Amino acid sequence: MIKKLFGALALVLSCGTAVVHAADAGYPLESAPKPVTDLGALQNGAKIFVNYCLSCHSASAVRYNKLLQIGLTEEQIKNSLLFTGEGVGDMMDIAMSPKDAKAWLGTTPPDLSVIARAKSTNAGPSGADYIYTYLRTFYRDTSKATGWDNLVFPSVGMPHVMWDVQGPRTLTTTTVHQVSSDPANPEAPKVWERVTVTYDQDGYATSQKETLQGEAHASFDAKFTSLNPEKDAAFDMDVADLTAFLAWMSEPVQQDRKLIGIWVMLFLFIFLFVAYRLNAAFWKDVR
Template structure:
């Protein structure tokens, strides 16, 4: 029985890790800013200005942002559109029918996107979003003019590309061609999205298939600031998916301490109860 349980656990862990690493591009660990009020406030500002045009957050009200240190007056002044009120849900004006017509699909609601993208015993949804938001690149072959390493062929354009600045992408793949010969294929996407492909035969290659990606930013300072902003935005989306997560963790610690104390008391009571029987 124990062997079966251990086997099932091993299978579960294997499947979980495989799913976490299922994409070709590895997810990067996002900076943990879930308790940084300034970072969450910046993430909220970015979300309202760049995401809330197409993506709704129908499970969150604007006044919930007071929990990250904003006052209702600051929310009214900086985060509300003309007709919105502080107590309103984060709806958008675009209808699902219009979204389907314009983008080919309805942009998902982002209320719990961070939890939806989490993997058990693997990368968190914040890690996924942090990596996704930073891996857009120009691709003239796509209808939107953009592509993404984490979500290939995504229908969403890079709406914050001006904040990030222009950059190029070099993708290097080593694989077996149709004739079973190994080759290295290097694809360079320039700042306008046009690609140039070079192939190199590897006659004595004894390794395995690999894939590498390298971005080169035209403005390193702007790119670094963009990375920091995306960390703030990802952490805000993580907070929005579960605003009470910090309280839940605090309560969980006290519950575990209580259970540990109760276990000790129960163990001693059990020993005292059965000592005369034995």
């Protein structure tokens, strides 16, 4: 029995490790800096969500009055978050139907009610890290239909809706990979090549290729350069708040769940001690 228990535990741990390693295969994720216990961040994140996200993305599993839990009053919700006649008890839904969304946007924008939990299944230990990095890695690219692309989600169909908050910036990517020394000859040896692509603030790209001498290893590096550092810093703070709100919205009771879990474990340890003593008292005369 003990061997089976340890075997099951090892399986769970190995599965968890596999998820983290799978996430490492893509663009590296940055840690979301704001916890879901920061009420100020959650309140600002709710405002950003309603103003920038809720026109296309619904949160149909959450009611507006759920925001009372993050310190907002009904009056604040009515005055700051309700703009089209909704009630405080209504779901955070959108007027656009899935059919219209697909016709107008090419695809139906996903519901964001549990997006942080959904992304945690394939983005390492935290879906909040995925969201935080994703929202901060948009860049202009004139070759895309929307005029935007994303490092975390290449060829994403969503434009950068908060570009005016972030301000202009450029992106330089450096890729090292192997290519054939003679594309016309399939048996030609491969050589290492470095490709540097720079996207200016308007999304126009310039590319430079360089053949490397000797051995190298495959790599990818990306560097953003902000043309308005003050706006960029303020944008990062807003994204951190929005990420915290999305993480909270995905599981509003997560703090209560963790606290209940601690009490349950404490009870089980106490019960284990009581059961051990009862077992010793029961078998004392038999032995």
